[in-house]
Amino acid sequence: MSEKPADYLATNGFESKTPFLIGVAGGTASGKSTVCQRIMEKLGQQHKEQTERRVVCISQDSFYRTLSPSERLRAERGQFNFDHPDAFDDKKLLAILKDILAGKKVEVPEYDYITNSISPHRSHTIYPADVVLIEGILVFYFPEVRELFHMKLFVDTDSDTRLARRVPRDIMERGRDLEQVLNQYMNFVKPAFEEFCLPTKKFADVIIPRGADNLVAIDLIVHHIWDIMYKKRPAPKVANGTCNGTHLEVDEGNGRRMSGSSEDTLMAIDLIVQHISDYLRRSPVEKLPPLGISTSVPGSPQRSGQSGRPH
Ligand SMILES: Nc1ncnc2c1ncn2[C@@H]1O[C@H](COP(=O)(O)OP(=O)(O)O)[C@@H](O)[C@H]1O
Numbered sequence: 409m410s411e412k413p414a415d416y417l418a419t420n421g422f423e424s425k426t427p428f429l430i431g432v433a434g435g436t437a438s439g440k441s442t443v444c445q446r447i448m449e450k451l452g453q454q455h456k457e458q459t460e461r462r463v464v465c466i467s468q469d470s471f472y473r474t475l476s477p478s479e480r481l482r483a484e485r486g487q488f489n490f491d492h493p494d495a496f497d498d499k500k501l502l503a504i505l506k507d508i509l510a511g512k513k514v515e516v517p518e519y520d521y522i523t524n525s526i527s528p529h530r531s532h533t534i535y536p537a538d539v540v541l542i543e544g545i546l547v548f549y550f551p552e553v554r555e556l557f558h559m560k561l562f563v564d565t566d567s568d569t570r571l572a573r574r575v576p577r578d579i580m581e582r583g584r585d586l587e588q589v590l591n592q593y594m595n596f597v598k599p600a601f602e603e604f605c606l607p608t609k610k611f612a613d614v615i616i617p618r619g620a621d622n623l624v625a626i627d628l629i630v631h632h633i634w635d636i637m638y639k640k641r642p643a644p645k646v647a648n649g650t651c652n653g654t655h656l657e658v659d660e661g662n663g664r665r666m667s668g669s670s671e672d673t674l675m676a677i678d679l680i681v682q683h684i685s686d687y688l689r690r691s692p693v694e695k696l697p698p699l700g701i702s703t704s705v706p707g708s709p710q711r712s713g714q715s716g717r718p719h
């Protein structure tokens with residue numbers, strides 16, 4: 409494994425030398441990590457060495473703050489609110505994101521859900537990359553953090569589905585028992601979702617119903633990232649409102665719905681236009697069926713093999 413060359417940022421495709429930062433919010437077990445995994449897979453990044461990755465993913469859970477001894481006791485009894493903004497060290501998250509945007513290599517701690525704390529000896533080195541995904545329940549809650557994102561996605565999965573996923577996950581992967589999971593859900597997770605997470609949906613540029621099942625949405629996003637990585641498009645500006653005010657709700661079943669408008673860059677419209685023009689640019693032989701829908705295009709041959717673009 410070799411370190412990236414010192415001039416990496418000068419050659420990684422950005423005139424601005426700034427990684428494209430994507431925030432991925434949504435309720436617990438909505439599929440945020442799974443959506444990020446799918447994006448990484450489709451871009452062929454999942455099995456690359458950390459030093460070679462052009463797209464990386466970070467979890468907001470790595471930025472839970474250190475608990476006091478009494479809070480730690482409450483956490484062990486399932487009586488600590490990990491879904492409240494106060495549970496996070498947002499200043500640390502902000503500082504790390506600023507370092508990432510400045511092209512620095514950063515260390516991101518690993519969170520241990522069994523001990524309810526940051527692992528003292530385990531962290532991940534995040535090397536400069538073209539695209540950085542940050543996923544977490546409250547990534548859009550803190551204004552200074554929110555303003556750093558070039559693109560904001562909200563994974564919108566209904567609460568029954570989320571609870572049905574959270575229960576087995578917390579029991580099998582996070583060392584909880586059923587009673588503890590349900591108590592924590594009713595006392596903290598559900599009310600905090602409604603008070604702090606759900607209201608941040610309005611900040612999203614793209615809302616993804618049903619998470620990773622929504623192949624159209626994932627493909628739209630992957631194509632956008634692909635263009636950023638390979639067409640050397642400079643990252644759009646943030647913190648000036650260019651990405652705000654436009655919402656796209658991508659729904660495979662019912663077509664695409666949009667609401668809101670912006671005088672500036674229309675992130676959602678840009679995604680769709682880009683996808684359509686990509687589609688139209690291909691020769692008839694290369695033309696693929698519409699994203700995520702595996703039917704043939706009338707009058708053109710069946711899809712055969714890879715076109716070199718992500719599918
Ligand atoms: N589309 C899906 N269909 C079935 N199970 C899913 C789907 N998306 C996620 N899961 C499962 O639900 C659980 C929570 O998903 P995850 O992506 O970790 O959610 P989050 O990151 O939002 O907490 C995991 O066990 C995951 O395997």
Ligand SMILES: O=c1ccn([C@@H]2O[C@H](COP(=O)(O)O)[C@@H](O)[C@H]2O)c(=O)[nH]1
Pocket residue numbers: 435436437440469472490491520521523524525544545597
């Ligand atoms: O020590 C902890 C830390 C967090 N949680 C719960 O995790 C979720 C956030 O993670 P997701 O992967 O987005 O579900 C949050 O709802 C916390 O309740 C925990 O139980 N214990």
